[in-house]
Amino acid sequence: MSHAVLAPPAPGSHPWMPVSPCGDHCLPGPGEEPRVGAARRALRLGALFLVMLSGVPIAVVYPVLGARGRQWLARAWFRTVLRAVGVRLVVQGERRFAARGRGALVVSNHCSWLDIVALDAVQPVRMLAKREVRKWPVVGWFAAVAGSVFVDRERLSTLPATVDDLAAVLREGGLVGVFPEGTTWCGAASGRYRSAPFQAALDADVPVRPVMVRYLVGGAPTRSVAFVGTDTLWHSVRRVVGLRGLVVEVEPLPELPARSAPDRRALAALAQQLVAAATRRGDAPGPRPERAAA
Template identity: 40%
Template sequence: MSSHQHVDNVWLPRASCGSHCHAADLAHASRPAVVALRAAVRMCCVVTLMAAVPLLAVPLPGKSRVQRMYCRIMLRCLGVRITVSDGPIRNLRGVLVVSGHVSWVDIFVIGAVLPGSFVARADLIEWPALGFLARLMKVIPIERTNLRRLPDVVRTIADRLRAGQTVVAFPEGTTWCGVGYGSFRPAMFQGAVDAARPVQPLRLTYHHRNGAPSTVPAFIGDDTLMDSVRRVITARLTVCHVAVQSLQLPGGDRRDLAARCEAAVRGTDNRQAGDHALVA
C-alpha cells in the first residue's frame, strides 16, 4: 500500500516530498551482510513484541505507563532511540496533542511520550499488524477525500477531549520527509475549541547518530509500508528528538490556534509565550 492516494481533491494535502528525499541517506548503507543480520534481529524482536499488543487493550491501573513502555521497547526493536527536551510533559486530562507528520514511526514516538487516541487515515485499519494495533488503540478514522465526514471526526475529537481522553492529530494531513513540511490545517483544532481543552504541540525531528538530519523514517511518495519498515530496520541507528512546546490554550478561533501551534512546532514564532500559552 503506498503512502499517498493520488486523488484529485481541493482540500486533500499533497506533499512535494518523494523518493529523492531518501537519496542522501541511502548512500550511507553498511555492508550487506551487516545490514541483513541487523534487519533479521530487529524484525524478530518486532514480531515477538507485536504478539503482546492485546495487552494494551486490557483496562489495568497504570495503563498509560504500560503503553509508553511498550512504545519505547518497540522503537528500540526498530532501531530508533528518542530524546525529550524543553518543556515538561503535563499530566493533564483531555488534551489535544499535535505534531508534524513524517512516518508511521511517529505513532510509536508520541505513544512513548503522550499516549492517546490517534486521528489517522481510515485505511490504516486495513494495514497488517498496524491495523490491529490501531483498532485496539481506538483510532479515530478520517477519510481525507470525504469532506462530508469531517464534522463527525471533529465531534468525536471534542467528545473524547471532554471525557478527559488524550487525542493525537497530525494537522498537516499527510506525511512529509521531515526536512520539508506542510501547513497545519485548522479543522482538527475545532475539536479543542469546541471542548475548551488545551493543545500540546510537539516538535519531532529525526537524526542519524552523528546528529545529521535523517529522512530514513519518512513514509512518502510511492513508499509501501514494507519498503518503509525495511528502510528503518536496516538503518544503523535513528534518533528522534521530541521537543515539548508550551501548552496552548484553545481560545475561540481554530485558525489562530492552528497558527500558534504550527509556530510552536516549527520554532518560528515567540507568540507561544504569550497570553494563549501556559508557560512552564
C-alpha cells in the same frame, strides 16, 4: 497516520485532500548514511515481528485494565517497538504532554509511521488516523482497541462528525493526537496545518500541545525515515531497521490555551509556527542542547 502522494487526489476525492510534493527524490541515496550489516537487520526484523505478535494478547487484555494500567502498558509496548527497530528515544524538555486525566489536543509535524510510535512512547494518545490504518496488521487492531478516531479523508461530509467525536474525547479528559498537515512530508519541508481538528479543542475548551518530532543519524537530521512517494510500509520498515544510530527526538512545546487565538485558523497557524521554529532551532549548526534520555 497518512501517506504522502505525488499525484493529484484520486478520482472522486475532494479538492481539499491533503497532498505533499515530497517523494522518492527526497530520500537519501545508497551509501549516504551509515547502515548496519545484514545480520543486524535480520535481528531487528525478527524482534519487530515478535513485538507485533505480543500486541495480540496485549490488545485482548487492554480493555479490561484501568486507565493507569492501559497507559503504562501502551507506553511500554511502543517503546519496545522503537527498541526493536534500533531507534533511541530522546525527550527534550517536559516528559509528558499533559497531566493524567486532563484533556489536550496534541499536534505534531508528520513524516513517518514512526511518528505515532514515538508520540505514544512518550505518553499514549488517542490518534486521529485515516481509516486505512485500521487494516494494518496488529497495529491497526491495537489502534482501534486503544480508542483511535478514524477519519475517511475522501468524504469531506464526515468531517463535522469527526470533530464532534474528537471534542467528546477531549471533554472526557483524553489526549488526542493529530497530524494537522494531513499527510507526510520529508522533514526538510513541511505543510500547512489544517484547522479543522483545532475546532475540537475550541469546542471542548482544552489546550493545544504542539510537539516537534525530529529524526537524527550521527547527530544530523535524516530523511531516511520519511514515508513518502511510492514507499510501501514494508519498504519503509526495511529502510529504518537498516540505519545505524537512529535517534528520534520528541520535544513538547509550550501549551496553547484554547482561547489564545481568535479562531481555529489562527490557533492552527500559531501551533505550526511553534513547531517550525523548534525544528529550525534543532537543525541549526553549533552545540546542541543537552538531551534527556527517555
